Amino acid sequence: MDLNIDKANKEFRKRGINEIVKLNELLKYHTSLRIGGPADLFCSPRNLEELIKTISIAQECHIPFWIMGNGTNLLVLDKGVRGLVIKLGEGFKNINFFDKTVQAGAGVNLFYLSKVAFNKGLTGLEFAINIPGTIGGAIINNAGFAGRYMADIVESVTFLTKEKRIKKLPLADLNFKYRECDLKRQLAIILEATLFLKEGDKEKISSLMEEYVKIRKNKQPIDELTAGSVFKNPPGFYAGELIEKAGAKGLSRGGARVSSKHANFIINKGGAKATDVLFLIREIEKRVEENFGIKLEREIEIWGEL
Ligand SMILES: Cc1cc2nc3c(=O)[nH]c(=O)nc-3n(C[C@H](O)[C@H](O)[C@H](O)COP(=O)(O)OP(=O)(O)OC[C@H]3O[C@@H](n4cnc5c(N)ncnc54)[C@H](O)[C@@H]3O)c2cc1C
Incomplete structure (x- = not known):
């Protein structure tokens, strides 16, 4: 060792x-x-x-x-x-409501929080119904769906700095962008977030959630093992469409396959190795660049050694 x-x-x-x-x-x-x-x-x-x-x-x-x-x-x-x-x-999974504001620990499951908010008749978190990450991961990535993002509901974020100091920043200082926020570069450890929601109509909240679930079921391989979208959408394009047009939809290697339902998802069909997934990622990048001159940016993060 x-x-x-x-x-x-x-x-x-x-x-x-x-x-x-x-x-x-x-x-x-x-x-x-x-x-x-x-x-x-x-x-x-x-x-x-x-x-x-x-x-x-x-x-x-x-x-x-x-x-x-x-x-x-x-x-x-x-x-x-x-x-x-x-x-x-x-200890990082606490949820506390103060009227329409919710304070949630970084380890809280986002989809669970969206259900709790629904039960309280609060609107704003419907987009999160199918996002399987934690509050911490969702803030770092500014997670979103159907045009709604964490940035739309964050009031402030409390985090630990590299120097082990606790800091709290308001929305205005977090600089949220498409799938990122400034805390990532600072190597901050998110401890909790305060989100502001609005009073809503339970029936409307529930029907919006159902609609989102339906869209997902129709378009994405939600019953498979994936890490969500592999690539960010380049400005003006959908990554999935580019991958499909580049002929990579359905491509497979070992236990991994580019989903034939949505080409921006790579599935572990069983026993896939990271090298199989990495091969497919690189193959997609090569094909999309050769066909369209577009360099896809990875949304998933790769950790560790080959
Ligand atoms: C089936 C499926 C559907 C998905 N749909 C969506 C979607 O609709 N929209 C979307 O945006 N994403 C989607 N994702 C991707 C993913 O769920 C989100 O990016 C999510 O926000 C990641 O959260 P996580 O807790 O899993 O983070 P992880 O994957 O564990 O980590 C991601 C990043 O967050 C950092 N991080 C995690 N916790 C903290 C913390 N406390 N402090 C600091 N950094 C932290 C990690 O260091 C890493 O950099 C989907 C994934 C799957 C598998």
């Missing part, structure tokens, strides 16, 4: 938090694609104090760390991740 990993593992024990850390945890158990090799260290801090201790250990032992949500936007490579992967635990 790498000396720094060994040292970090011992530090977890010394500081009395060894039960939140695992050695060589397979990340395929934590990603929606069900693909991914081991993380040297995998840690689930249950509260802020444990999170700060965890980051301190990583920094003192000079090991890189990553923060993951539900792993629904990730391709983790087959040899896994060298360093520490942090997945926020129970």
Whole structure:
């Protein structure tokens, strides 16, 4: 074992938090694609104090760390991740309503929150009904559907800086764009978000949610193992359409296949390796560039070693 990993593992024990850390945890158990090799260290801090201790250990032992949500936007490579992967635990899943405002922990499931908001007759989160990520991942990616985005409902975000200071920024300072926000570049760890919703009509909320579910079912491979859209839509185009026109729809490699329902999704048909998915990603990029002169930008993130 790498000396720094060994040292970090011992530090977890010394500081009395060894039960939140695992050695060589397979990340395929934590990603929606069900693909991914081991993380040297995998840690689930249950509260802020444990999170700060965890980051301190990583920094003192000079090991890189990553923060993951539900792993629904990730391709983790087959040899896994060298360093520490942090997945926020129970203490980051609180939901508190204050009239029409909701404070949600970074580990809360977005689709679950949309259901809770519906039960309270609050509108604004209908677009999130099928998005399987956490609040943290959804903020970092400015997740959205049908023209509605997290940026439309965020009031402020509280996060931990690299220096382990807690900061809170209002919407105006977060600089949300298509599938990104400034916190990503700052390597901030999102702790919670305050979202503003509006009073709504339960029937209207429910019918909008049903409509979104129907659109998804018709157009996307929602019953398959995927990591959502693989590529961002280039300005003025739909990535799925470009991929289809470039002849890559249905293409397969090993256990992975470009969905024949929606070409911007790659499916793990069973036993796919990250190398299979990566092959398809590169093949799509090559074909779209050759056919249309457009360089597709990846929406999914690739972590780890081949
Ligand atoms: C079936 C399916 C449908 C999908 N549909 C949509 C859709 O309609 N719209 C859409 O936008 N996306 C969609 N996605 C993609 C994905 O769900 C979103 O991007 C989601 O926001 C990712 O959240 P996550 O918790 O899974 O993040 P992860 O995939 O675990 O991580 C993604 C990024 O977020 C960062 N991150 C996670 N938590 C934190 C935190 N607390 N602090 C700082 N950084 C953090 C990670 O470091 C990483 O950079 C879909 C995915 C699937 C599998």
